[in-house]
Amino acid sequence: MGHPTPPAWYVISLRPQGGHDALRRAARRHGAGLLALSPWRIQPCDDAATRQALEKALACPVVVVTSPAAVSAAQALASLQVQRGSTWLAVGAGTAAALRRAGVPASSPRRMDSEGLLAMPALQDIRGIDIGFITAPDGRNLLVPTLQARGAQVHRAEVYRREPLALPPRALDTLASLDRPACLLLSSAGALEQVLPQLPPAAAARFLTASVVAASARLVGVARAAGFSEVVQADGPRPAQLMKSASTVMAPRIR
Template sequence: MPTPAPPGWYVISLRPRGEHAPLRRAAARAGAGFIALSPWQLQLRDDDRTREALRLALHAPRVVVTSPTAVRAARSLHGPLQTRQDQRWFAVGSGTAAALRRAGVTAVEAPSRMDSEGLLALPGLQDLSGVELGFISAPGGRGVLVPALQARGAQVLRVDVYERVAIAPSPRSVKQLLAVTAPTVIALSSGEALETILTSLPASARERLTQSRVVAASERLAELARQSGFGAIAVAASARPRDLLAAVQP
C-alpha cells in the first residue's frame, strides 16, 4: 500500500493539554495536519474557600460562566446546577451554554459572537447598577469582563473554580513544528495562551511559529498577534473550530 502524501498544511492548537480534540477533528475534516502546543494543563480547585465562593456566586441574580471547564468544575464542587426563577445565566459561547444545560441550567443566554465583546453586548448585561453577579471562571483570561461588568455597576462575586498550570511544550510537538515545511496556521482563541507559548518555546521553535499564519477568534486577538510579530492574520466569525478553519484554509 502506498504511503499517504503528507498534508498540504497544518493547524497549530494552543489549547490546554487534553482539550485539543474538537480542533483536531476539524483539522482532519479540512484535510490538514495537526500540531498540539499546549501552554498549560487545567487543574480543578477543591477547597473550602472555593466552595463557599461558588455557593455565593450561584445564588446571585445573574451568573456568568466563561468556559465549559468552569461548568464541569462547578458541577464537581456543587453537584447539579439549578436555575432559580429570579436568576439569569450567561455563557461566553455555545459550548459553555451547552455544558450549562447538561449540568441542569435550563435557560442560558449566549452571544452569537462568542467572545468577551459579544457577551458584553447582551441586553441582560447592560444595566447592572447594584446587581449582584456571580462570575465563574479561572485566574487569568477574559480579563476585560470583570472590569467592564463592574463599570456597569455590578457587584461581581468572582470564583475561580479551576486554574491553568503552566507546562513545558511537549518535546515531540516542538520537534514536529521544526520539521514541518508545509504552511502552518495558528488557531488563536486565547491571548494568554499565545503569550505563554511564545515565552516557553526554544528560540528556533519560536522563530518557526512566528512564520505561521494566524486565524484569530476576535479583532482583539488579531491585534495581539500583530503586536507579537505575526504578519498574515485573519479574523474568524467565532471561536468554534469550524469557523476558525473556514476563515483561513489555503
C-alpha cells in the first residue's frame, strides 16, 4: 500500500485551537493541505461578573457581537432573547449566521471588518444610545473608542478569553522543512503577533517567504509591516473567500 500523495501546496492557519476544520475542508477542495499554527485557545468565561455584564449588554437597544466564539460563549451563559425594538449587529457574516442559528436576527456589513461595521446606518446617529458589546478582552479595539467618540454608552461583556499556547514543535519542524508553495491565511492581527516571536530562525525564515491572503485592508498593512512581501486582500474572512484568493495567487506556482 503506497503512501498518500502530498498536497501540491499548503495554507497556513493561525485560527484558535480546534478552529481549523472549515478552513481545512475549503483547502482540500482546492487541492491544498493545511498547516495549523494555533497561538491560543478559546476559553469561555463563567463567573458572576461576566454574567452581570452580559445581562446589561443584552438589555441594550443595540447589541454588537464580534465573533462566532462570542455567540457561543454568550449562549452558554444566558438566553439570547431579542428585546422589542432592539437591533443586533455582527462584525461578519459568520457571526450573523451564528446569531441566526441562536434565534437572533442580525445584520452584518458587506465589508466584514471593524470599518465596515462602523459604516452601517444603525451606528451613525448614536449619541446617548446604550450599545451592548459582546466580545473578548482586547477584541476589536477600534470599535469601542469609535462608538464612544460618537456619543454612545458602550456596555462591554467579555464572554471569553484567548489563552496563549506554545506552538507545537512538530508543527514548527514541518514549517521549517516545508518544500511546497505556502500561503498564510490572515484573519487576525493578534494571532500573527502571538506567532511571530515563537518561531525559531529556520521556521521564521520559511514563514516570511509565504504569500499572504489577508481578510481586510487593515490586515494587508499588518502583514506588510511584519515583513511579508506578497500580500493580497480577499473579499472577506470566510474560508471560501480566503481560499478563492489563495488559489488564484498560488496557481502559477503549483506543479
